Every structure is written in structure tokens, then in C-alpha cells.
Amino acid sequence: MTMDEIAKLAGVSKSAVSIAINGKPGIGTETRERILKIAQEHGYAPKNREEDQDSPARSITFLVFANSGIVLEQYYQQPFFRELIHHIEVRSRMSGYSLLFSSVDMGSFERDIRNLAEEKQGDGIILLGTNLDKQHIEEILARLSTPLVVLDTCFETLPVHFVQINNVMGAYQAGSHLCELGHKNIGYIASNIRMRNFDDRKQGFIAALREHGLEIEEGNEFSIAPTILSSQESLKSQLTAYLQTGRPLPTAYYCECDYIAISAIKTLTELGFRVPDDVSVVGFDNISESVIVSPELTTVHVEKERMAQLAVDLLIQSIESEPAAKHKIMVDTRFIERLSSSSPAHASLTAK
Structure with missing residues (x-):
């Protein structure tokens, strides 16, 4: 039984399964209990790194600060983030890294930053920066020593890797x-x-x-x-x-x-x-x-797949051989014309 199989049975994403199994905040009580029940019924046991010291598992943590208006507690169900996470998972796996998930409440930012600094956050962190301002990222940088890439925002004066949308x-x-x-x-x-x-x-x-x-x-x-x-x-x-x-x-x-x-x-x-x-x-x-x-x-x-690939590749480069200079990468967009737009039929519109 794998996490992917548990996710299918529970009707949730793999990230939700990871959050539940690792005891992290970020999902509702009912969802957590459903996931854990399925895992128990099917005898799922997460791998222990200590079981294989000769080939230690390598992992990337996807870190989210939720409950801030735009990034909700169940962010992994929001379409944009769901697609982004999928591409990050695929790229990480192709590169030999597993993807872990850590979600903390924005309402306890200071406390949770301290807790994160004391915990092992994998070999590197991809931080979802959508809802974070410059001060938030500065505080995270000051606390965490793990290699870091910030995704979906950019602050040009901060010494950290960023991958963002144009x-x-x-x-x-x-x-x-x-x-x-x-x-x-x-x-x-x-x-x-x-x-x-x-x-x-x-x-x-x-x-x-x-x-x-x-x-x-x-x-x-x-x-x-x-x-x-x-x-x-x-x-x-x-x-x-x-x-x-x-x-x-x-x-x-x-x-x-x-x-x-x-x-x-x-x-x-x-x-x-x-x-x-x-x-x-x-x-x-x-x-x-x-x-x-x-x-x-x-x-x-938005080229979500390309952004995910760049973030993972840049983080792995930082893990394995930290570059001397940080990178600010901006990914261009592509316009798609469908059926909701056309030439104006009237000069003005009034109430029907």
C-alpha cells in the first residue's frame, strides 16, 4: 500500500495523506481520521530512514503557511495549487527525491517558525510564497538554515532563490x-x-x-x-x-x-x-x-509545470552544490482565447 493508493481510496491528494500521516496541521479532523483509518486498515507503515543507513532517503519539503485569505487550510484542493503540487511531486520523484508536506497556520506564524527551525525539514524546502510578504520571508530566512527556494512570488532585494510568474x-x-x-x-x-x-x-x-x-x-x-x-x-x-x-x-x-x-x-x-x-x-x-x-x-x-521543474531543479542544485549567486527566475505566460470573450456587440449595456 502506497501513499498514492491511500489518496485514491480516501478521495484526497497525496499531499493530504502526507500531512495526516506525519501529524501536521493543514487538513480537517474528519479528513485526517478517514486517511488514518484507511492507512491502518491496509497496514500502511511509513518508511523509517534509520532502517537503511547505507542509502538514506532524500526528500524535499513543500512548506505552506495557510489560512491567510488566498491560501486556505485545504490549499491542496485549490485548483492552482493542486496542479502545481502535482508537477512538483513528479519532478522530485524523477530526480530521486520524495516530497514531504508541511502546512502551518498563518495565525501562529512566529511560533511555527520556531518549531520548524527545530525540526528536520528534509534536505531542502520549496516555500509557497503566494501569500507571504517580504517581512515574512525575511523571518523564515533568519530561522531556517535548510536550502530554500521560494515559489510564486519574488522580492528582488532578498538573498534567496525565487521562481515566479511574469x-x-x-x-x-x-x-x-x-x-x-x-x-x-x-x-x-x-x-x-x-x-x-x-x-x-x-x-x-x-x-x-x-x-x-x-x-x-x-x-x-x-x-x-x-x-x-x-x-x-x-x-x-x-x-x-x-x-x-x-x-x-x-x-x-x-x-x-x-x-x-x-x-x-x-x-x-x-x-x-x-x-x-x-x-x-x-x-x-x-x-x-x-x-x-x-x-x-x-x-x-501560467506555466505551472515549468515553474515546478525550475523550483525543484534549483533546490536540488542548492542541496548538492550551493551556487555562489542566488537566482530570480520569471516564467512568461501564454494567452489562451476561448469562448468567454468576443468583440463588443453593443456600445453600452443597461439592466435587463
């Missing part, structure tokens, strides 16, 4: 697409939880509009939760209040991530608007759900 480029591609389709009145749906990735995306989107002589008009920017795939009452309320002013609804909306875009499509549909006949919607990330929603989502593809 967020400016991706949002620039999205903005250029809408302008080239002929949209003039373009709206922006932001995350109500801010992080560097979203700020960079806004910068790139605005740059594209300005190159086409456009701006996001006052009142055309909304904000909603970035981790809900269903329609959101908050967006419905904002759009309804906007329409009651008599102003025309934008003919297109750019959304800071696919979660927001899918939620926007469902909310607009409930309000009686057709996507893309009445209003175009563009997202960012290209999560698996972007081809399940109707219409299929036009979005920015």
Missing part, C-alpha cells in the same frame, strides 16, 4: 486582447485580498490599456473574494448598484484570477447578461475549471 506580462496580454477586440469601456474585477501577484497584474493590465489610449473609468472597478467559484452576492450587489446609476455596464471585464472570472460569469448570468454576447470576461491562471465553465474561459495560461 504577472505583468500575463495581464498585459489580457488587456491587449480586449482592446484589440474593440472594447473601449472595460471593467476590472479585483481580489478583495491583496498580494504582490495581483498588484503586478493590475500594473500590466493598465499598461496595455494606456498603450491603446484607454483607462479604467472611475467606478468600473469592483472587488470580490478570490477563492469562490460560485456566484457572489457581493458582486451582484455592486453591479446592481452600478446599473441603478444609469451608467452603461462595461462591455468587458478583466478578472485578477480564474476563480474571480468564473464567479463573475455566474453572477452576470444570474443578472440576465449573456457572456460573451453582452459582456466579455477574461481570467488569469488557466486552472482546470476554466474549460468546464460555460462558456469556456478566455484566460492567461
Whole structure:
């Protein structure tokens, strides 16, 4: 019985199994008990490194600080992170390393950093930096001596390896697409939880509009939760209040991530608007759900597999032969046009 087999039986990811078996926080009590019960019933026994001193196991730890708005406790079920973890697991295994998982609560950051410093965190750490600011990473660096690569953010002045998305480029591609389709009145749906990735995306989107002589008009920017795939009452309320002013609804909306875009499509549909006949919607990330929603989502593809490969390779290089200089790697995006965007059919839209 392997961890992969336990994960299939429990209906969870391999990372959730690792968290449960290693007694780490990061999953619900019911999920943990289900995993441990299955493991016990099938006689699963994790390997003990001391059993084979001649060939010590090599491992990489995927470290997450959860419960901070964008990275949830069950982060491994969030589409973007789920795909990223899969590619990290594959690359680690190909390189002869097992992948461990460590998830700690952002609410106990200081305490958990101290605990991490006292624990063996494998041969190296890939730190998910999505929800971390510069000060957080500085504190982690000060406490941990294990080789480290930070994934999905970048702070240029810190002496650590980073692998990040070219967020400016991706949002620039999205903005250029809408302008080239002929949209003039373009709206922006932001995350109500801010992080560097979203700020960079806004910068790139605005740059594209300005190159086409456009701006996001006052009142055309909304904000909603970035981790809900269903329609959101908050967006419905904002759009309804906007329409009651008599102003025309934008003919297109750019959304800071696919979660927001899918939620926007469902909310607009409930309000009686057709996507893309009445209003175009563009997202960012290209999560698996972007081809399940109707219409299929036009979005920015993030090279998650390439990012995972680079992070693992850079970490292993650091473990086996620490390079003299740290690396800041930015991975370009690719724009994918699907069915949720088209040329504007109307100059303006009002309430149905």
C-alpha cells in the first residue's frame, strides 16, 4: 500500500495523506481520521530512514503557511495549487527525491517558525510564497538554515532563490486582447485580498490599456473574494448598484484570477447578461475549471509545470552544490482565447 493508493481510496491528494500521516496541521479532523483509518486498515507503515543507513532517503519539503485569505487550510484542493503540487511531486520523484508536506497556520506564524527551525525539514524546502510578504520571508530566512527556494512570488532585494510568474506580462496580454477586440469601456474585477501577484497584474493590465489610449473609468472597478467559484452576492450587489446609476455596464471585464472570472460569469448570468454576447470576461491562471465553465474561459495560461521543474531543479542544485549567486527566475505566460470573450456587440449595456 502506497501513499498514492491511500489518496485514491480516501478521495484526497497525496499531499493530504502526507500531512495526516506525519501529524501536521493543514487538513480537517474528519479528513485526517478517514486517511488514518484507511492507512491502518491496509497496514500502511511509513518508511523509517534509520532502517537503511547505507542509502538514506532524500526528500524535499513543500512548506505552506495557510489560512491567510488566498491560501486556505485545504490549499491542496485549490485548483492552482493542486496542479502545481502535482508537477512538483513528479519532478522530485524523477530526480530521486520524495516530497514531504508541511502546512502551518498563518495565525501562529512566529511560533511555527520556531518549531520548524527545530525540526528536520528534509534536505531542502520549496516555500509557497503566494501569500507571504517580504517581512515574512525575511523571518523564515533568519530561522531556517535548510536550502530554500521560494515559489510564486519574488522580492528582488532578498538573498534567496525565487521562481515566479511574469504577472505583468500575463495581464498585459489580457488587456491587449480586449482592446484589440474593440472594447473601449472595460471593467476590472479585483481580489478583495491583496498580494504582490495581483498588484503586478493590475500594473500590466493598465499598461496595455494606456498603450491603446484607454483607462479604467472611475467606478468600473469592483472587488470580490478570490477563492469562490460560485456566484457572489457581493458582486451582484455592486453591479446592481452600478446599473441603478444609469451608467452603461462595461462591455468587458478583466478578472485578477480564474476563480474571480468564473464567479463573475455566474453572477452576470444570474443578472440576465449573456457572456460573451453582452459582456466579455477574461481570467488569469488557466486552472482546470476554466474549460468546464460555460462558456469556456478566455484566460492567461501560467506555466505551472515549468515553474515546478525550475523550483525543484534549483533546490536540488542548492542541496548538492550551493551556487555562489542566488537566482530570480520569471516564467512568461501564454494567452489562451476561448469562448468567454468576443468583440463588443453593443456600445453600452443597461439592466435587463
